[in-house]
Amino acid sequence: xxxxGSPDGDPARSQEQGPEGPETPIQVVLRxxxxxxxxxxxxxxxxxxxxxxxxxxxxxxxxxxxxAFRFGAVLDGACTQxxxxxxxxxxxxxxxxxxxxxxxxxxxxxxxxxxTYTLTGPPxxxxxxPVPPSLAGIMQRTFAWLLDRVQHxxxxxxxxxxxxxxxxxxxxxxxxxxxxxxxxxxxxxxxxFYVEQLRVVEFGSLEALMELLQMGLSRRxxxxxxxxxxxxxxxxxxTLYVSRPTPxxxxxxxxxEAPVGGKLCFVDLAGSEKxxxxxxxxxxxxxxNSINRSLLALGHCISLLLDPQRRQSHIPFxxxxxxxxxxxxxxxxxxxxxxxxxxxxxxxxxxxxxxxRYASRAxxxxxxxxxxxxxxxxxxxxxxxxxxxxxxxxxxxxxQLDQMQSKAPGLHGAREAWAQRSLYGMLQEFMLENExxxxxxxxxxxxxxxxxxxxxxxxxxxxxxxxxxxxxxSLPQQGSARVCPCSTGPAxxxxxxxxxxxxxxxxxxxxxxxxxxxxxxxxxxxxQQALEPEAPGHRSLSARPPPWVPPPSSGSSKPPRERCHxxxxxxxxxxxxLTGEEVVPSAPPLPTGSSNMPPAxxxxxxxxxxxxxxxxxxxxxxxxxxxxxxxxxxxEGMQSPGQGLSLR
Ligand SMILES: Nc1ncnc2c1ncn2[C@@H]1O[C@H](COP(=O)(O)OP(=O)(O)OP(=O)(O)O)[C@@H](O)[C@H]1O
Numbered sequence: 001x002x003x004x005g006s007p008d009g010d011p012a013r014s015q016e017q018g019p020e021g022p023e024t025p026i027q028v029v030l031r032x033x034x035x036x037x038x039x040x041x042x043x044x045x046x047x048x049x050x051x052x053x054x055x056x057x058x059x060x061x062x063x064x065x066x067x068a069f070r071f072g073a074v075l076d077g078a079c080t081q082x083x084x085x086x087x088x089x090x091x092x093x094x095x096x097x098x099x100x101x102x103x104x105x106x107x108x109x110x111x112x113x114x115x116t117y118t119l120t121g122p123p124x125x126x127x128x129x130p131v132p133p134s135l136a137g138i139m140q141r142t143f144a145w146l147l148d149r150v151q152h153x154x155x156x157x158x159x160x161x162x163x164x165x166x167x168x169x170x171x172x173x174x175x176x177x178x179x180x181x182x183x184x185x186x187x188x189x190x191x192x193f194y195v196e197q198l199r200v201v202e203f204g205s206l207e208a209l210m211e212l213l214q215m216g217l218s219r220r221x222x223x224x225x226x227x228x229x230x231x232x233x234x235x236x237x238x239t240l241y242v243s244r245p246t247p248x249x250x251x252x253x254x255x256x257e258a259p260v261g262g263k264l265c266f267v268d269l270a271g272s273e274k275x276x277x278x279x280x281x282x283x284x285x286x287x288x289n290s291i292n293r294s295l296l297a298l299g300h301c302i303s304l305l306l307d308p309q310r311r312q313s314h315i316p317f318x319x320x321x322x323x324x325x326x327x328x329x330x331x332x333x334x335x336x337x338x339x340x341x342x343x344x345x346x347x348x349x350x351x352x353x354x355x356x357r358y359a360s361r362a363x364x365x366x367x368x369x370x371x372x373x374x375x376x377x378x379x380x381x382x383x384x385x386x387x388x389x390x391x392x393x394x395x396x397x398x399x400q401l402d403q404m405q406s407k408a409p410g411l412h413g414a415r416e417a418w419a420q421r422s423l424y425g426m427l428q429e430f431m432l433e434n435e436x437x438x439x440x441x442x443x444x445x446x447x448x449x450x451x452x453x454x455x456x457x458x459x460x461x462x463x464x465x466x467x468x469x470x471x472x473x474s475l476p477q478q479g480s481a482r483v484c485p486c487s488t489g490p491a492x493x494x495x496x497x498x499x500x501x502x503x504x505x506x507x508x509x510x511x512x513x514x515x516x517x518x519x520x521x522x523x524x525x526x527x528q529q530a531l532e533p534e535a536p537g538h539r540s541l542s543a544r545p546p547p548w549v550p551p552p553s554s555g556s557s558k559p560p561r562e563r564c565h566x567x568x569x570x571x572x573x574x575x576x577x578l579t580g581e582e583v584v585p586s587a588p589p590l591p592t593g594s595s596n597m598p599p600a601x602x603x604x605x606x607x608x609x610x611x612x613x614x615x616x617x618x619x620x621x622x623x624x625x626x627x628x629x630x631x632x633x634x635x636e637g638m639q640s641p642g643q644g645l646s647l648r
Contacts, residue, residue: 026336027072028363029088030056030356032344033114034077039345046344048352050076058353061346069356071363077344081134084118085141088337094146096335097242097262098157101369104265104329105138108295108358109341110351111271112228118339119268120217123230138339139213139238139266146240146264147206158261160241161209162200163216166321167234168290174216174236175199185324192332193317193324200241213238221287232270233287235294235322239265267326269295272351294322298330299358305331305365333370338362462614 032048049057056074058067073087093103107115116123121137124130150157163174170182176199184196203209221233243261270291297320304315317327329336340359342352 022368023366024335024369026330026338026362026365026367027089028338028340028359029073029075029084030069030071030340030342030359031075031079031084031114031118032056032077032342033117035344036112039343039347042347045346047346047349048342048344050074056356058349058356060349067353069360071340071359081118081121081137081141084339085138088138088339090138090142090337091145093335093337094142094149094264096369097240097264098149098153098244100244100262102263102265102328102332102334104267104326104334104336105142105339106267106269106326106329106336107339107341108269109271109355110227110343110348111231113271113341113343113348113352113355115271115339115341116230116232116268118341119266120213140210142264142266143209143213143240144206146242147209150242155244158202158241158243159204159209160200160202160243161212161238162195162198162241163212163236163238164195164198165216165220165234165236166294166325167221168287169294169321171195171321171325172234173197173199174219175201175212180219185321187324192328195325209240228271232268233284233291235270235291236268237265237325239263265329267329269298269322272354294320297323298326299361301327301330302358302362302365306361330365330367332367334367335369336367458611458614465614465618 032050035044035046045061047059047061049059051057051068052074054070054072054074056069056071058069060067075084075087079087088105090105093105097103105119107118109115117137119137119139121131121135121140146159150159161175164183165172165174171185172180173183173195174180183198185193186196187193201212203212216236216238220236222230224231241261241263270287272292272295297316300319301315301317301323315327315331317323317331323330328334338359340355340362342348342355
């Protein structure tokens, strides 16, 4: 059988004419697989017939008119794997890859139509049962040819490989180390779309490459359904990178950089399927939907590429991961071969017709194969073309943005303003906004740090004051009762142990005698007002609630529970309130105010509460004899933490 299917115009020749060659159509080869055992068992009828080497006749059952489809080559069920490899002209693609071109071979068709068989041969029939070499697919045959060719070239060639699958719209590295995780697809001007963090493995022998292929095949997602026992549930892309150092070429320094040189990519698309026909449910159905959606996106791009006017404008390659990764092969600078696979069975006719139409359209798509670039040189036509392309992309994005804005209510006025701005302007705006936000964040951070430092100092001061206060409470007693420093006579002693002067040390929060805090029988505590005569309308200091304690609710007859020292030292609020991290054991907790209290009086503001406590403590320390006088209200005499504070 003669070799067909290779590109009509030899893109390699265009190297002499310039880096961008003439328009080259995508080559399409059609392969009809033999009837499967199941189809034969069911007595299904064959509706396809090859007429000559390039035409396929379709005879619909029930006597409809015959249809004819013409492709680069048509291969019937009798063709061997070797025939397919030869007719498809893959060696020629390999040669082009060695010269620096970017080449792609992809198979597509209905599920169970023989795509994987064509590319990689049948799956092994059992553990350790090797597949006969005669059944090896296009990929294994190309690998063997390429390794042999490189050996005989007489110049050093670096060969590397990557293998990914697109499963449920996620790109996964089939050669990756560790747990597989989805990889991002990025775009830049030099490389076009590419998979980030992809493992690209260098290999030096056919065995090593075969191992990589087996590794990827075993990791690829596959399941069984009515039409195929081993149906691939993902699109798989194996890429061989071929680099031949020339005097101008500098080997890539950065491993993330695009490899310099040609490449040969094999794409095994997952098969389109009618969920009703395959009986897919649950996960299988999800996979089928994802496969069908991405194939639809591919078909849409192909249709647009056929329209000369649309072709110059925007092609929505970004619509799916598959179209992103095939963008260069379909509409770019690559050389592409498609192998469309079909089943001859009448049962599959609707799907077969759809594949045939898809393939017919695809072979009208052209690319402009581009050879290796000489570094740094960009002809003006290419720069101009790129500029036009970017302008078009820009226009399209603006249009999309505009549409989104029109859908959002209340943005009508802003919409027009948006539409007038270029994307570049928007980018600048975002950058400025970013810078402003960064500055604001820096300022907020520094004020937060200042506040924390201030809070820390305050907490320490409160702690110190309390320590002083406490040690004053525990002064060694003289006789049975201490002499009250505010009066000449002995103070009425608290029943708490040890007896202390009740007017001397008062809790700044609840006004309970400090002696009470250490009283083991504090439940029997006699409130201060019981000891002090009180003028009508006047509440003694000890009975008066501190300024930040919320007034008792009028409806409640129950007196508020007295706070005891253990309340203060055990509550976790205390630790949070003081420093957020550091626990100061003797500091009292924030009063748990009602939600309608001012924030400064609730637990939310550490500094103001600490300041108030400090105030009260300082006041008590400095005026131990003035307890009968009016206490400063929180609004009065508020001082900054460091001001007017003396521990002595
Ligand atoms: N030309 C052929 N000769 C003999 N058997 C074939 C041929 N093509 C396909 N088969 C067999 O048909 C079955 C389906 O083939 P294959 O798995 O390659 O289909 P597919 O198109 O890749 O399906 P899917 O999209 O579900 O992965 C397999 O058992 C395969 O061995």
